[in-house]
Amino acid sequence: MAAVGAGSVESPFFDIPGTDEEVMEDFERITRNAREVQLETLRKILERNRDVEYLQRHGLDRRTDEGSFKACLPVITFAAIQDEVERIADGDLGPVLCAEPVMSFALSSGTSGGKSKMIPRTEWSRQQIIKAGKITSLFRRRAFPRKRDSDKPVVMMFGYAGRQFETKSGLKAGAGTTNAYRSAGFRNSKFTPFEMASPFDVVLGYDVAQQMYCHLLCGLYRSQEVEQVGAIFAYMIVEPFRLLERVWRDICTDIREGTVNERVSDPEIRAAVEEILSPNPELADFIECECAKGWSGIIERLFPNVLYIISNFSGSMLPYVAPMRHYAGSLPLMNGAYGSSECWIAANLDCPGLADSASYTIFPDLAYFEFISVNRDSAGSEFVEDSENNIVGLTDVKVGQEYEIVLTTNAGLYRYRQGDILRVTGFYNSTPKVAFVCRKNVVLSVNTDKTDEEELQLVVEKASQQLKEANMELLEFSSYADHDSQPGHYVIFWELRSHEHLDMGLLEECCTVLDRSFNDPYMRGRAALTIGPLELAIVKEGAFARLMHQFVSDKGIGASQYKTQRCVTNPASLKILKDETIVTIRSQEFPKELLAAWHPSAKIA
Numbered sequence: 001m002a003a004v005g006a007g008s009v010e011s012p013f014f015d016i017p018g019t020d021e022e023v024m025e026d027f028e029r030i031t032r033n034a035r036e037v038q039l040e041t042l043r044k045i046l047e048r049n050r051d052v053e054y055l056q057r058h059g060l061d062r063r064t065d066e067g068s069f070k071a072c073l074p075v076i077t078f079a080a081i082q083d084e085v086e087r088i089a090d091g092d093l094g095p096v097l098c099a100e101p102v103m104s105f106a107l108s109s110g111t112s113g114g115k116s117k118m119i120p121r122t123e124w125s126r127q128q129i130i131k132a133g134k135i136t137s138l139f140r141r142r143a144f145p146r147k148r149d150s151d152k153p154v155v156m157m158f159g160y161a162g163r164q165f166e167t168k169s170g171l172k173a174g175a176g177t178t179n180a181y182r183s184a185g186f187r188n189s190k191f192t193p194f195e196m197a198s199p200f201d202v203v204l205g206y207d208v209a210q211q212m213y214c215h216l217l218c219g220l221y222r223s224q225e226v227e228q229v230g231a232i233f234a235y236m237i238v239e240p241f242r243l244l245e246r247v248w249r250d251i252c253t254d255i256r257e258g259t260v261n262e263r264v265s266d267p268e269i270r271a272a273v274e275e276i277l278s279p280n281p282e283l284a285d286f287i288e289c290e291c292a293k294g295w296s297g298i299i300e301r302l303f304p305n306v307l308y309i310i311s312n313f314s315g316s317m318l319p320y321v322a323p324m325r326h327y328a329g330s331l332p333l334m335n336g337a338y339g340s341s342e343c344w345i346a347a348n349l350d351c352p353g354l355a356d357s358a359s360y361t362i363f364p365d366l367a368y369f370e371f372i373s374v375n376r377d378s379a380g381s382e383f384v385e386d387s388e389n390n391i392v393g394l395t396d397v398k399v400g401q402e403y404e405i406v407l408t409t410n411a412g413l414y415r416y417r418q419g420d421i422l423r424v425t426g427f428y429n430s431t432p433k434v435a436f437v438c439r440k441n442v443v444l445s446v447n448t449d450k451t452d453e454e455e456l457q458l459v460v461e462k463a464s465q466q467l468k469e470a471n472m473e474l475l476e477f478s479s480y481a482d483h484d485s486q487p488g489h490y491v492i493f494w495e496l497r498s499h500e501h502l503d504m505g506l507l508e509e510c511c512t513v514l515d516r517s518f519n520d521p522y523m524r525g526r527a528a529l530t531i532g533p534l535e536l537a538i539v540k541e542g543a544f545a546r547l548m549h550q551f552v553s554d555k556g557i558g559a560s561q562y563k564t565q566r567c568v569t570n571p572a573s574l575k576i577l578k579d580e581t582i583v584t585i586r587s588q589e590f591p592k593e594l595l596a597a598w599h600p601s602a603k604i605a
């Protein structure tokens with residue numbers, strides 16, 4: 001599939017039977033009959049896995065109906081199957097969690113007990129992705145007719161294979177995209193529906209900085225052919241264009257002379273890129289001239305045949321919508337898919353749809369889905385489960401309600417809490433459309449206050465609004481709850497682009513706005529002095545790129561799946577941000593009247 005969404009590039013093969021019309025008709029049928037399709041999907045999963053140890057242990061006794069399934073199987077998190085997963089990784093070939101042989105493990109970017117979750121993947125997982133991918137690409141093709149009549153569209157795809165490791169049993173483990181890119185066949189597949197602008201060796205490299213430079217170089221060299229610009233998550237498209245602002249002269253030299261800059265030292269990447277380049281002074285002049293005009297709309301200006309930008313802009317990626325619009329000009333920003341290492345779940349079928357309020361349509365035959373209804377607590381910051389009847393089926397969800405999604409797959413997950421909060425936005429036929437709200441467990445907390453990712457994002461957005469007036473721009477942010485100081489306090493890291501100098505007076509004001517904009521428990525903690533003044537730490541430009549490099553190399557997670565950590569808990573990442581800090585500002589003490597309003601003894605209105 002061309003430049004698709006999260007967890008979507010497991011395999012490029014389009015070996016789905018049926019013509020395009022038949023595939024679309026089938027999709028209409030399953031979405032019109034979502035409830036029946038769900039029951040049938042569950043029945044098939046339980047039938048196929050009837051002898052699986054996990055199901056036997058819970059007393060399902062080969063039954064395949066929904067009632068027995070719900071009565072016997074508990075709703076779980078990864079911790080409940082960690083031992084089984086380790087047995088499989090160590091070489092147990094029996095039907096521990098699923099009947100189908102496990103082909104590989106996907107290393108989720110989510111963690112359990114501080115370690116990456118290892119999710120078993122089977123041939124079924126691969127087929128589901130292929131199927132959903134085909135449907136999604138048909139929707140897109142209908143909405144965006146191609147301008148060129150070449151065999152396959154050329155995509156400037158910022159893909160990074162990342163590292164894999166082997167479990168004791170010899171199974172490969174890596175991020176979903178890593179396993180896909182490194183799978184036999186990806187490279188030479190005749191069936192890939194798109195062509196990457198870069199040679200595949202660039203994707204397979206191990207140095208993100210060199211790879212990113214080469215993706216830019218090759219994409220620009222083939223700029224007249226490129227029809228889509230994509231990356232799984234939006235950070236990975238914004239970052240290369242920020243890089244372009246710094247390296248465009250080197251890129252132009254390379255295109256003019258048919259050379260590869262010396263910063264690319266990996267011999268395989270160099271050789272592969274050198275092979276496609278030959279001197280093109282005219283193109284170099286054109287790119288140079290466009291870059292010199294500024295960065296607004298640069299993608300549209302440099303790539304005349306691009307139809308859209310494809311990535312995922314929701315959840316923690318929302319802050320990249322604005323910078324992406326800046327670079328993209330009038331080109332549509334399309335959201336791709338919503339899925340995970342555990343399962344492909346949904347895709348954005350609204351073409352183009354709104355980048356910053358994406359709705360993903362759930363495919364009712366990909367897995368059996370349940371939803372735990374959640375409400376925000378009175379402060380609006382924590383998700384609380386509804387106490388009664390709180391778990392509902394796919395077609396029973398209500399528009400506007402927020403839910404945690406629970407998955408049952410054919411690859412060994414039964415009533416598994418994915419950990420994501422989704423909001424139902426509507427229906428496509430009888431299957432729901434959902435917006436990604438946030439990952440449930442990403443919180444800042446010093447005391448009884450709890451700040452989720454969405455709230456943090458809103459507060460940062462509010463506090464950074466005045467930056468533009470002082471010619472400063474917020475590029476990145478992250479945070480951390482400093483529990484070592486007395487009392488503990490929130491630390492917010494900002495990476496800024498300052499076109500002149502840092503306006504310290506204004507940053508002090510921003511720091512105060514940050515400190516006064518969090519939830520009620522936070523404000524009460526501040527008033528009661530159980531939470532100390534907030535710290536705003538300004539880091540050097542490029543610090544977040546270093547953070548990404550470190551995370552990717554430490555975790556062995558493919559850079560394609562990297563999401564900026566909005567809350568840093570890992571000591572190595574924290575050290576980077578602290579080392580890169582150039583100035584810190586502490587928020588001012590609360591004025592007396594504010595203190596009084598929030599003091600624990602004050603009456604709550």
Ligand code: AMP
Pocket residue numbers: 005006007107108109110176312313314315316317336337338339340341342418420436438439561
């Ligand atoms: P991973 O386990 O590394 O495959 O990451 C999957 C997680 O990425 C999901 O559980 C979500 O938290 C997040 N994610 C996936 N798709 C999207 C999307 N379209 N928008 C925002 N976040 C997403």
